[in-house]
Amino acid sequence: MLPVTKIQRFCTKDGPGIRTTVFLKGCPLRCVWCHNPETQSAFNEFFYSDNLCIYCGHCASVCPANVHTVTPMEHVVNRMSCKRCMKCIDACPTGALERCSEWLSADKIFTQVMKDAAFYGASGGVTFSGGEPTAHAPALIPLLNLLHCNNIHVAMETCGYFDPAILPELVKTTDLFLWDVKDTDERRHINNTGVSNRKIIQNLIAADSLGAKTILRCILLKSVNMNAKHLKGLISIYHSLAHCIGIELLPYHTFGVSKNGLLGQAEIAHKEWIPSSEEMKQAESFLREYVHIIHN
Amino acid sequence: MIFHTASDIPRPIRLTDSTREWAFASLHGKYGDEAMRTPCVNLDHIEKFEALPDTEKYDIAIRNIAENAPVRICPEEKICGAATLGDAVYHIVPVRYRGEAILDSVSHLTIRYDKLLRKGLTVYAKDISKRLEDKTLTDSQTAFLHSLENVIESMRIWHGRYLAATKNSRPDLHKLLLQVPFSPARNFHEALQSLWFVFSFVRLCGNWPGIGRIDWLLGDYLKNDLKDSLLNESQARELLASFFIKGCEWIQSNPPVGSGDAQHYQNIVLAGIDAAGNEVTNEVTFLALDIVEELAISDFPITVRLNKNTSNALKNRIAQVMRHGGGIIAVYNEDLILQTFSNLGYSITDARSFANDGCWEVQIPGKTDFSYIPFDALQILNKVIGITEENIPAFHSIEEIYAAFCDQLYETVKAIYVSSVTQKFACKKGIWQARNTVIPTSVVSLFEDGCIERARSYYNCGPEYTVRSPHIGGAPDVANTLYAIEKLVFEDKKISFSELVQALKNNWESQEPLRVYVKNKYVYYGNDSDDVDAWHTRLLNDFADMVEYCNTQDACPVKFIPGVSTFGRQIDWAPNRCATAFGYRKGEILSGNDSPVPGTDCCGATAIIKSYCKADLVKQSCGSALDIKIFPASLSGSNGITALISLMEGFLTLGGFFMQIDTVDTQTLLEAQKNPQKFKTLSVRVSGWNARFVTLNQEWQNMIIERSSQNFM
Numbered sequence A: 001m002l003p004v005t006k007i008q009r010f011c012t013k014d015g016p017g018i019r020t021t022v023f024l025k026g027c028p029l030r031c032v033w034c035h036n037p038e039t040q041s042a043f044n045e046f047f048y049s050d051n052l053c054i055y056c057g058h059c060a061s062v063c064p065a066n067v068h069t070v071t072p073m074e075h076v077v078n079r080m081s082c083k084r085c086m087k088c089i090d091a092c093p094t095g096a097l098e099r100c101s102e103w104l105s106a107d108k109i110f111t112q113v114m115k116d117a118a119f120y121g122a123s124g125g126v127t128f129s130g131g132e133p134t135a136h137a138p139a140l141i142p143l144l145n146l147l148h149c150n151n152i153h154v155a156m157e158t159c160g161y162f163d164p165a166i167l168p169e170l171v172k173t174t175d176l177f178l179w180d181v182k183d184t185d186e187r188r189h190i191n192n193t194g195v196s197n198r199k200i201i202q203n204l205i206a207a208d209s210l211g212a213k214t215i216l217r218c219i220l221l222k223s224v225n226m227n228a229k230h231l232k233g234l235i236s237i238y239h240s241l242a243h244c245i246g247i248e249l250l251p252y253h254t255f256g257v258s259k260n261g262l263l264g265q266a267e268i269a270h271k272e273w274i275p276s277s278e279e280m281k282q283a284e285s286f287l288r289e290y291v292h293i294i295h296n
Numbered sequence B: 001m002i003f004h005t006a007s008d009i010p011r012p013i014r015l016t017d018s019t020r021e022w023a024f025a026s027l028h029g030k031y032g033d034e035a036m037r038t039p040c041v042n043l044d045h046i047e048k049f050e051a052l053p054d055t056e057k058y059d060i061a062i063r064n065i066a067e068n069a070p071v072r073i074c075p076e077e078k079i080c081g082a083a084t085l086g087d088a089v090y091h092i093v094p095v096r097y098r099g100e101a102i103l104d105s106v107s108h109l110t111i112r113y114d115k116l117l118r119k120g121l122t123v124y125a126k127d128i129s130k131r132l133e134d135k136t137l138t139d140s141q142t143a144f145l146h147s148l149e150n151v152i153e154s155m156r157i158w159h160g161r162y163l164a165a166t167k168n169s170r171p172d173l174h175k176l177l178l179q180v181p182f183s184p185a186r187n188f189h190e191a192l193q194s195l196w197f198v199f200s201f202v203r204l205c206g207n208w209p210g211i212g213r214i215d216w217l218l219g220d221y222l223k224n225d226l227k228d229s230l231l232n233e234s235q236a237r238e239l240l241a242s243f244f245i246k247g248c249e250w251i252q253s254n255p256p257v258g259s260g261d262a263q264h265y266q267n268i269v270l271a272g273i274d275a276a277g278n279e280v281t282n283e284v285t286f287l288a289l290d291i292v293e294e295l296a297i298s299d300f301p302i303t304v305r306l307n308k309n310t311s312n313a314l315k316n317r318i319a320q321v322m323r324h325g326g327g328i329i330a331v332y333n334e335d336l337i338l339q340t341f342s343n344l345g346y347s348i349t350d351a352r353s354f355a356n357d358g359c360w361e362v363q364i365p366g367k368t369d370f371s372y373i374p375f376d377a378l379q380i381l382n383k384v385i386g387i388t389e390e391n392i393p394a395f396h397s398i399e400e401i402y403a404a405f406c407d408q409l410y411e412t413v414k415a416i417y418v419s420s421v422t423q424k425f426a427c428k429k430g431i432w433q434a435r436n437t438v439i440p441t442s443v444v445s446l447f448e449d450g451c452i453e454r455a456r457s458y459y460n461c462g463p464e465y466t467v468r469s470p471h472i473g474g475a476p477d478v479a480n481t482l483y484a485i486e487k488l489v490f491e492d493k494k495i496s497f498s499e500l501v502q503a504l505k506n507n508w509e510s511q512e513p514l515r516v517y518v519k520n521k522y523v524y525y526g527n528d529s530d531d532v533d534a535w536h537t538r539l540l541n542d543f544a545d546m547v548e549y550c551n552t553q554d555a556c557p558v559k560f561i562p563g564v565s566t567f568g569r570q571i572d573w574a575p576n577r578c579a580t581a582f583g584y585r586k587g588e589i590l591s592g593n594d595s596p597v598p599g600t601d602c603c604g605a606t607a608i609i610k611s612y613c614k615a616d617l618v619k620q621s622c623g624s625a626l627d628i629k630i631f632p633a634s635l636s637g638s639n640g641i642t643a644l645i646s647l648m649e650g651f652l653t654l655g656g657f658f659m660q661i662d663t664v665d666t667q668t669l670l671e672a673q674k675n676p677q678k679f680k681t682l683s684v685r686v687s688g689w690n691a692r693f694v695t696l697n698q699e700w701q702n703m704i705i706e707r708s709s710q711n712f713m
C-alpha cells in the first residue's frame, strides 16, 4: 500500500508528453519553501477550507475527539486532539473537509494511471512525485516494475535523499529522474531542508553511473541560492554526469502557502525570495553557455 | 497592431505589412460598417410587385442586387468581389419592399465549388438549357430552371460591373475576371478568384454557405503553379490571405450584442482523404494554417479531418495554431465519420468528400439539403419525474424512471419526424418531393448537385440527399440527473424520491447540506467515471435507436439522423429549466453540446475526452461535439505541442467525433469583459462556431468564463 495524496491526470509539466502524476506522502526533507506541505508528514491529515464550510455541524457530531466546534458563524478546528479517524471527512457534505491522502494498493494505482494510456503516446507516461516517492521504495518498486513491463514511460521526481541500496532496482524501472538539486552549498542545504546535500549528490552520481537519465530540477530563491557560486556548482554537477539531459530552473513561488492554511499551519510566504522574470532570465543565460536548459 | 494570442509566444509574421494592416482594419470592422450603411436594395419601383409569384419576386430581387449592390475594390486585395449589403449579414435576402425584408435565405450547407472551378459557370447555363428541352417538365419545374438561368444572368451583370470597375485601375484583377468564374480556372490565382467570386455572390444574396475543403479545391492548382514557377510560396500565401481577409468583410466595429457576430457559417474543412482514398493535405492546407495563425482570423472556423495516417507535420502545425487560442481550429475523427457515413448508405466516394454545414454537422457538400431540429432532453426528464408538474409521480427504481423517460423521449423524436419529414415530404407520381410550396432558393440550388437534373429546388428534394436531424440537447445533464437520483434515492437512500422532487421544485431551498453533498460527493460526466458515463452512453444509444426506428417506418428517402448539440441553447434554456438532482439551482447554465456541465469536471482534459468517447459516437451520424478549454499555461513550451498532439491522438484512438480545444485563460477573458475596446479581435469558440468575445452579451461571456478549465501545473 502507498499513501497517495493525489493522482493528477493531464499533467504537462512533470516530464515529457501527457502524464499522470502520482503524489506520495512523506518526505525526509523539511524544505522551508515546500509547496506541497501536505506531503511532508507521513501521517494522515486533513484539509479544512473555511470558504466551503456551511457550518452545518455534521463534522462536530461525528468527531470522537471534539476537534470541531461549529456555530452558525464560525468553525474552529483544534487539531491537537485529532485521532485521525477521518469520520468527519465522510460526514462533511461540502468538501470543506478533505483527506490529504489515501492508502492505495499498487494495483489500484496502476488501474488509475492506466486510464490515460490512450494519451501517453510515444513520450508521455506516469510520474511519481511527492513528498518523496523513494521513501516508499519497498511498496513502490513492484509498481514501477509493473508499469515498466507494460511499456509505460516512468518518471520520478526525487529529492535524491534515500538509501543507495535501492538504486539498481530504481534505475532499472525508471526512464527518467527529475532530480532536485536544491542547493550546492552544504550549510545552506542543511539550514533550509534539514539534511546535508552530500548523500543527494552521491546518489545522483551513482545513479548516473548506472545509466539513469536525469533532468536536474533546480529551485531558485532570490537572496538564498541565486548566486554565481551556486550556479557554477550546478554546472559542475551537470558536467560530471554522462546521462543528464538538462537543467530545469524553477522560480520559487508562494502558491503552496495556501495549503499551509488549509492544514491549520502558519502561512509564511517568503515574497522576498521570489525572483523576477528578469532575474530568472539572467540566471538562465548564465547557465545556457555551459548546460542544456529545459523549458517546461 | 496586435493580433491577440493566448500563448506567450507571439504570432509569427510572414505576410507583408500592407496585408497585415488591411487585415487589421477588416477585423476591426471597416468593411462591416460600410455594409451597414447600404443595408439593402429597394424594390419599391417594381410595379405590382406584391402580386407577383414568389419565384418572380425572387428573380427580380437577385437581379436587382446584382445591378445595384455597391462595388468595392480594396487597394490591397488580390481577388475581387464583395458582399456589400448589410441585410445579408443578418441572413436576409438584402432587398426591401416598402421598407420590409421579404425573402428568406439559406444556410447550413456547403455548396459545390469544384465543378465551377474546373468547368466554369458557362457550363451551368448549357446544362440548364439542355434540361429545358425536356417536354415533360411541369410548369413549376420550368419556372425553377428559368430562375436558375436568372441567377447566372445576374452573376453576369455583377461580374460585368466588376470588369468595368477594374478595367483601368486594376488590370491585374480585370485579367482574372476575363477568365473566371465563367470559364475554367487555369491556375491558382484564377481558381481562388473564381471560388471567392461565387462564394461572395451567394453571400451577397443573403445566404451563408460554408467553403468546405479549400485545400482539396485549390491544392492541385497551386502544386502546378509552384512546379512551373509561376508562383512561389510566399506569393501564394499573400493571395490566399486576400481570401481570408475578404472573408472578414462582415465584421462590424460595434456590432449589436448577441450570440456573437463571427458566425456566418463560412466553415473550412482541411486535410483528410479524397475520393480515391489519398491524403489531401497539400501546400494550401499549410498556407491556410499560416494565415489564420498570423492574423488570428476566426471568421472561417477550420476543422481538420484527422485520421490514423495524418502526418506529424500537420498535427504539429494544428497544435501550434491551437495554442494561440481563439478555438480557430477543431478536429474531426475522419475514420469514425466515414464509418458512420457508410452505415448511412452513402457511397464511399460521397462519404470521403464530406465537409460540414457551415457549423460542425457533417454532410456531403454540394449534394445535401440539411436542417436540424434541437430539443431539450433535460426538460423531458424534469417533466417525467414531476418537477414541472403538479403531482409527483411514484417511482420505485431508477429503471422505472428511465423507462418512463424513454417513452417521452421517443414521443419527442417521433413528433420531430412527423413535423420535419412526414408532413414535409410526399411521394407524388413516384417522386419524393416537398408536400407544399417551398421558398425560392435558386442561388444555392444552382450549386447543388441534382437540382438541375431533377429540375427541383434545394428545399424540394432537388439535391441528391435530404437530411433532417433531431439534436438532443442536455444529454450530459440527463446522465448526471439519472446518476444522482440513482445514488441519492435508491442506493444511499439519503432522501425519498418524492422528497427529492419536492426539494427540486423548491430550488433546493432549505436543503443546502444535501445540495452541496450531491454536488461535491458524487462524480459526474466528464471525469472518466464509469458509473455516470454509462448513463450518458445508454442515453445516446437509445436516442440513436429511436431516430433510426423512425427512419425505417416508411419509404421516404429523407435521411433522419441523430446528433448531439446545444449550440449555446443552454443559455436560452437556463431560465426555464429547474433545479437539478446533481445540485445545480434553477437558472444555472448547464452542459453545452456533449461537454460536461461547467464546474463538474475536475480531472482534466483527458478525462473529459474519455467520458465523451465511451459513447458509441458512430451512431450519432450527424455528429456530437466536445468543447474543451485549456489554460495556455499548461500548453507552454515544446511539451505543450506534444500534449496537444497527444490529446488529438487519444481522441482518435478512443473514437471521438468532433473536438474543439480552446486555450483562453480566465484572466484574459475577465479583462476583455472590462475593456472590450482593447480586445476587439479576441475570439473564442462557442459550441461549434467562433465568436469575437466582445460581441457576446454578458451572459454568454460569463458562460465562457465559467466553462471549466484544465490548468494543472
Ligand code: SF4
Pocket (backbone or CB within 6 Å): A062, A063, A064, A065, A066, A067, A068, A081, A082, A083, A084, A085, A086, A087, A088, A089
Ligand atoms: S479525523 Fe476523526 S478525530 Fe480528527 S477531527 Fe476528524 S473525526 Fe475528529
Ligand code: SF4
Pocket (backbone or CB within 6 Å): A052, A053, A054, A055, A056, A057, A058, A059, A060, A068, A070, A075, A091, A092, A093, A094, A095, A096, A097
Ligand atoms: S461538516 Fe463540513 S460543512 Fe459542515 S460544519 Fe463541518 S466542515 Fe463545515
